[in-house]
Amino acid sequence: MPTQTTAPLLNRRHAIAGLTTALSYSRVLGANDRIGVGVIGVGNRGSYDMSLFQKNADAEVRGICDVWGDRLDKALSTAKTARGFADHRKLLELKEVDAILVGSPDHWHKDHAIDAMNAGKDVYCEKPMCRTREEAPQMVRAARATGRILQIGLQQRSGLIYQEPLKEFVRSGAIGKISHIDAIWHSGVAGASGANRRGELTAKPDNLDWIRFLGSVRYRDWAPAQYLNFRAFLDFNGGKMTDFGHHWMDVVHMYMGERAPNSAVFAGGMFYPHADGRTAPDTCNAMYEYGEGKFTVNFQSNAYAIPGEDGVTFHGDKGRLFVNRNRYEFLTPEKGAQPVAKRIPGDITVDHVRNFLDCCKSRKLPNADGAIAAISVVPPLLGVESYLRKKRLAFDPDRMELIEG
Secondary structure (H helix, E strand, O other): OOOOOOOOOOOHHHHHHHHHOOOOOOOOOOOOOOEEEEEEOOOHHHHHHHHHHHOOOOEEEEEEEOOEHHHHHHHHOOOOOOEEEOOHHHHHOOOOOOEEEEOOOHHHHHHHHHHHHHOOOEEEEOOOOOOOOOHHHHHHHHHHHHOOOEEEOOHHHHOHHHHHHHHHHHHOOOOOOEEEEEEEOOEOOOOOOOHHHHOOOOOOOOOEOHHHHHOOOOOOOOOHHHHHOHHHOOOOOOOHHHHOHHHHHHHHHHHHOOOOOOEEEEEEEOOOOOOOOOOOOOEEEEEEEEOOOOEEEEEEEOEOOOOOOOEEEEEEOOOEEEEOOOEEEEEOOOOOOOOEEEEOOOOOHHHHHHHHHHHHHHOOOOOOEHHHHHHHOHHHHHHHHHHHHOOOEEEEOOOOEEEOO
16 A cells, blocks of 8 residues: 655644634524534434434434435434435535534545535534545635634533543643553454444445445445445544544643644554454554653554453643543542542533534634644544554654654
């Protein structure tokens, strides 16, 4: 596979400067106006996100697009007034649609998001933001040029469970100097994927547009595993490195500052047999160095029979903080010290969707604005590059480009 080249990337200073304002909106929404929502991609995550939008009284799903007719029909049955499309460009022509939820596979995120913003729609795009480093600044540029809201599905940014310990233990200085962070999201040992996994789609359905699904990816004949389990194939995404890694590395940036790492090195591979031809590793360990001796991050997503609890642990010289989507725990080293712990039930994606809808009206930048996500997607994508190139990569976080040599 050819080495990923480095195109002109978003300068960090420009990214941060872009966080200060959003341009005016062509269709001004009042506080009581309903936001017309279009959905592109209604697989498992896209359908779930759509259901969260529908829980908001000021949002109405008015258009749905998917390449597989069966999925489209199922989604339309839950949105009685919505119109259905196989081509996202037709959906974007609807004047009654103000905002687009991009729930399509990762290799389509950039095109679907940019097409939507160019059509005058605000965008909530699922993570990871994009498939390659070159795509992220293109998405941010489109958002700034068109004045659209671009929220990436990094829901930790909207969760009180993350905001509270950040204020209480990190920004307050209670944890002291943080020198290392463990970002852990293990999975079970995968069995067969695709058609063998669910016993469906051995033959391509007549109402599934395989060519459109492939999009910009090199053509290949119908491959059910690559459709049903696209995250196992690096042509379509970055595997667990981007699927889980963008979430957890964004938490690191949320707590430590919006800056890319200085280096990345991957260790792992495919350690278990898979009969589906997958190319994404099942065992992922990536180490990142930030700044000149500032801190390191170890991201792990391995395949274990007993995966354990997912979360991010910050190690300081005055304490240790663990946080995930439903609990946090802070502990100091004194003998007999009791942890400060809290649990908050529920799905923080609800809050993230609400933040997006509020920003569609206020024109304020959302919690996970594209310019923020364009920086935090860099470490997981560097991990993928390190895996493919089988070497440690040096990176310039100011120029946002690889240092070759």
